[in-house]
Amino acid sequence: MEEDSKPSRDAQRKLNPKMKEVVRAEVLKLLDVGIIYPISYSKWVSPVQVVPKKSGITVVKNEKNELVPT
Known part of the structure; x- marks a missing residue:
């Protein structure tokens, strides 16, 4: 990382509810x-x-509330 680079802080983009749950599960894992x-x-x-x-x-x-591929 260069000394003169400035930090970047971007907001999270909205995800649809299914993708949001997949991302949440992956992060927790x-x-x-x-x-x-x-x-x-x-x-x-x-x-x-x-x-x-x-x-x-x-x-x-x-139906068991498990995430499965389709």
Whole structure:
């Protein structure tokens, strides 16, 4: 990182409810295994970017309230 770069703090873009739940589940999973960790404040913040897979598979909740690919 260069000394003269300025911090960037962008707001999160709105996600549809299904994608929001998928992102939430993934973040919780990454927190549980220790890949990511919470911080109270950072000057550098980027919004989550959701990119659909090329296969066109999406994730939805089934009757047991589990997230499953369709």
